Amino acid sequence: MRARLVELAQGMVEERGGAGLNLAELAARAGISQPHLSRYFETREDLMEAIADHWFKPMVDIMEDVLASDLPPRRKMYEFFARRFLVMKKKWEADPAKLETYIEVGSDYFEQVRSYIDLADHYLGEIIGEGMSDGHFAGLEVDETISLVNQMCAPYCALQTMTMFMPRLTEDKLARIVDALFDGLSAQDRGARAVTGLRAA
Numbered sequence: 001m002r003a004r005l006v007e008l009a010q011g012m013v014e015e016r017g018g019a020g021l022n023l024a025e026l027a028a029r030a031g032i033s034q035p036h037l038s039r040y041f042e043t044r045e046d047l048m049e050a051i052a053d054h055w056f057k058p059m060v061d062i063m064e065d066v067l068a069s070d071l072p073p074r075r076k077m078y079e080f081f082a083r084r085f086l087v088m089k090k091k092w093e094a095d096p097a098k099l100e101t102y103i104e105v106g107s108d109y110f111e112q113v114r115s116y117i118d119l120a121d122h123y124l125g126e127i128i129g130e131g132m133s134d135g136h137f138a139g140l141e142v143d144e145t146i147s148l149v150n151q152m153c154a155p156y157c158a159l160q161t162m163t164m165f166m167p168r169l170t171e172d173k174l175a176r177i178v179d180a181l182f183d184g185l186s187a188q189d190r191g192a193r194a195v196t197g198l199r200a201a
Contacts, residue, residue, distance in 0.1 A: 002040045005030055006050050013051065014098055018105035021047065048105075049112045055102065056116045059084050063123045073131035077149075078178045080127060081156045082171050088159065092166050103159045120157070121146050131182065139187025149181060 008029050012021050023044060027037040041047040062083045066076055091099045106113045128145045131137055137145045150157065155165045156174050184190075 001030075001032075002050070005037070005040055005047075006054050009047055009051055010054070013105055014101060017101055018048070018108050023047070045109070045112065048109045052106070052109070052112045052116065056113075058087060059116070060119065062087070063120060067123050067126055073127055073134060073136070074178060074182045076127045076130070077124075077181070078175055080124065081153050081178070082174055085156045085162070085169065085174065086171075088162060089166065089169070092163060096163070099159075100163060103163065106159070121150070124149060136182050137185055140185070145185070148185060152177060152181060 005026065009021060009026055012026065012029075021044060023037060023041070024034055026047070027034045030037070041050065063080060066079045066083065069076065069079070071079065088099070125142050125146050128137060128142055128149065132142070132145075140148070153174070154161045155169055156162065156177075162169065
């Protein structure tokens with residue numbers, strides 16, 4: 001019943017967005033009373049969290065599979081972003097409007113989504129730690145490296161950015177970005193900040 005309720009709720013979200021999700025209507029669609037519904041979901045936020053769990057589960061599975069693999073850190077980082085990107089690309093190709101609806105709902109219910117962002121950062125930190133053990137990202141802390149990697153890979157992991165650039169995003173470009181991260185990302189000053197006379201005082 002819980003899985004059926006989540007499926008029905010997702011249909012309502014796809015029809016009208018998160019604002020159109022009404023517990024009374026959900027109970028009616030499921031053919032149960034509201035008190036019966038409250039055994040599964042006491043509040044709308046509980047229901048949205050269950051929808052988020054269902055929506056993000058494939059992504060969590062992908063991240064855990066990559067993390068558990070014996071791949072070297074560079075390839076792990078590529079797979080970590082590429083596999084999730086391909087799932088989103090398929091969703092976008094199948095129905096861009098539906099994906100946009102879910103992105104909007106995720107923004108509206110950010111507290112229900114935050115744990116998945118934190119989990120992705122934790123897993124990325126594990127990969128970065130492995131890379132640091134191999135001598136990459138010299139002079140940087142793990143948290144700083146997570147932030148830098150996420151900013152540089154934003155089109156492949158931040159859904160709002162991804163949908164803006166989707167037609168121009170490719171796996172080959174992502175591979176080059178990951179190579180650039182591993183080959184060049186460090187705390188070393190290579191001259192960019194040494195340029196003078198361009199910034200306003």
